[in-house]
Amino acid sequence: MFPAAFCVELGASASSRLEIEWTGLFRMSDSLQRTPLYDLNLELGAKMVPFAGFEMPIQFPAGLMAEHLHTREKVGLFDVSHMGQIRIAAKSGDVKEAAAALETLVPADYVGLAAGRQRYGLLTNEEGGILDDLMVANMGHDLLVVVNAGCKVQDADRIEKALSDRCVVTRQFDRGLMALQGPAAEAALAPLCPAVKDMRFMDVIETELATATGPVKVTVSRSGYTGEDGFEIGCAGADSEKVARAILAQPDVLPIGLGARDSLRLEAGLCLYGNDIDVTTTPVEASLGWAIQKARREGGSREGGYPGAEVVLKQVHDGVPRKRVGLLAEGRAPVRAGAKLFADAEGQKEIGVVTSGAFGPSVKAPVAMGYVASDYAALDTPVFAELRGKYVPLHVRAMPFVAPGFKR
Amino acid sequence: MTTYYTKSHEWIRVDGEQAIVGITTHASEELGELVFVEAKDEGTEVAAGDAAAVVESVKAASDIYAPVAGTLAGFNEALSDDPTLVGRDAEGEGWIFRMTVSNPDDLKGLLTAEQYKSL
Structure with a gap:
């Protein structure tokens, strides 16, 4: 009646129905990893599913529809610790050198990215296909890169291989990462972390967040993947549950699962790697030309210089x-x-x-x-x-x- | 009138050869709020286990199977305007389609309410 891969049969065991669509990046036989918030997710009543090799919450008791609407109206907390955090530091200590090195893999302007700012980008292959999409922040002394869970090992391998002569590449895959999204996100986070009030979209800071047992170090960016105002908060794996509990104790904050994350990002027009972009799509075909800043375009001060640049530059010029x-x-x-x-x-x-x-x-x-x-x-x-x-x-x-x- | 159940979480309520079919309360709770429900056209002949309708939540589409062989005899048009009716009353007002049962003896192979509950 319709393609089996896209319909979830009611005839399967009732509890597996919602899971089937989320197994694309993952084989059931693999052993599943857990995020630092696994126990808390269960305590909050999450329905857990395999996603990109992790056991992740697809929804909480409120349900997908209510979680989606709550995020648009108030504020929701997402466990996105499955994503990969990678630090890139130039051996010279100059962050601009790390940025220049990363530009050999990504067609974005990172040399021109000011300290304390974050910018979206794409890892391309030699054919101009998209290996992953990522967020890169200039932390002042080094770069903080956040990549997709299903790609993080290959991304880190690729970055390390290309940059290791000039940079130290550190995988921080055991860290926690949470997204706090929605119009009330600032009101929820500021009591714990006052510095966030002064942040604007795509700012990044290192600061402290108050928890029940005292302040912990966090990285905070004013960004996310829902189309709403909000923050992404990174912290040591061991601090993750404390941070999540402190945030969830604020008024109006509900835990939100991957199901609502998907419908929120789709309404926001944002790509899901593996669905909307992959190695068979180029940045220009994917209508992500805005992620290639002027400096990297034809006639720019650092034109090309990334894998597949000839293909991509030609597509920008000639169309697709x-x-x-x-x-x-x-x-x-x-x-x-x-x-x-x-x-x-x-x-x-x-x-x-x-x-x-x-x-x-x-x-x-x-x-x-x-x-x-x-x-x-x-x-x-x-x-x-x-x-x-x-x-x-x-x-x-x-x-x-x-x-x-x-x-x- | 007698109601039978399937392992795939449909129910069928039979009065002679005429029947209405829906999904169980349990299935409805698992699916979450529905955003769209559609049945195959009236007059479509179905075998037991054929997809006869589809229910869709935000994220996923699920087939609804004909519990027994028969002919589809109409869709619950109330669901066109308000698919959430299934969530509020899955085993009553939220029925999905009518069908004419080809062979009432086929119903004996289905589950009773007690058998379904014990699954």
């Missing part, structure tokens, strides 16, 4: 055959990842594929993103998705699907 776009359905039936896209309602001319799709609880309608032939990528172009043997109408729409709440 397909583009990632946002899609909104006219009806109420969610169009899911894997659905084929057509130019016509009869399914004659295939023009692309949906890479992420769900019902958007805040948009109150199905939301999706996918790749379409560039002739169909203009805003408001009508397209049709194959859904259970029918062709349902959608339009190419601007992302994000919700207004961003960032504090600029």
Whole structure:
């Protein structure tokens, strides 16, 4: 009736139903890792599922829909400790040298990134494909890089191999990482960590956070992956539970699972690595050209100089055959990842594929993103998705699907 | 009227050859709030275990299987406007589709309420 990989059969054991979609990056036979917040997640009533090799909370007792809406209206705390934290320090001690070294792997301007600031980027391969997406912060003395859980070992290996002559690359995979997201995030964090009040979007600081047993050292960035204002808080693995408990004790803070994290990031138009971007997609095809700053573009002061630069620079100049776009359905039936896209309602001319799709609880309608032939990528172009043997109408729409709440 | 259950968490309430089918309260709680429900067209012939409808939460789509062979005889249109009705009353107002049962003897192979509860 529809592709087995994208439907979760009710016939399976009831408790496994929600899990199936989350096993893409993971084989069930592998042994699962646990984050420093594993025990707390269980105590909070989390339903745990395998994700990228970790046992992660997909939802808490409030449920996906309520968790999503609470994050947009108030504030939610996400355990994202499965992601990889990596520090890169130049042997010379000059952070600009570490930044220049990282620029040989990432087509972003990190030399021009000021101390205390963070910037999104992409690790590319020799064909211009995307190996991972990442956040890089200039911590003043070194760089703090946050990468996806499923890619972190290969990312660290790649960075270490390319940079080890000039830099010391330290994997901090045992550290905790939490995202505190939503319009009330500052109100929840400031009583524990007053310095955050002065931060704006994409600022990063090292500071202390008050817990029940005293202050602990944390790194805090004013960023996240929900489209809302908020913070990401990194700390020693051993301090993670104390930090989480202190934050959860603040008014309006609820624990939020990966299920709501996925619908929140999709409404915000943000890519999920492995779904919307991977080695078969380039930054230009993925509509992530904004992640290549002027200095790294044609005619820039440090043009190219990263793996696949010839491919990417040519695509920026000449255009690409397909583009990632946002899609909104006219009806109420969610169009899911894997659905084929057509130019016509009869399914004659295939023009692309949906890479992420769900019902958007805040948009109150199905939301999706996918790749379409560039002739169909203009805003408001009508397209049709194959859904259970029918062709349902959608339009190419601007992302994000919700207004961003960032504090600029 | 008698209600039977399946291992795949459907229920079927039968009055002669006519029946309505839905998902159990337990299944509804596991799925969370539904955002979309759709059944195959009226008149579609189904074998036992065929996908006859789909229920969708924010994150996932789940097939609903015909508990026994028969012919689909209509969709609960109230769910078009308000799919959350299933969450509020899964084994009552939140029924999903009607069907005509081909062979009432097939029902004997299904579970009783007590058998389903003990799963």
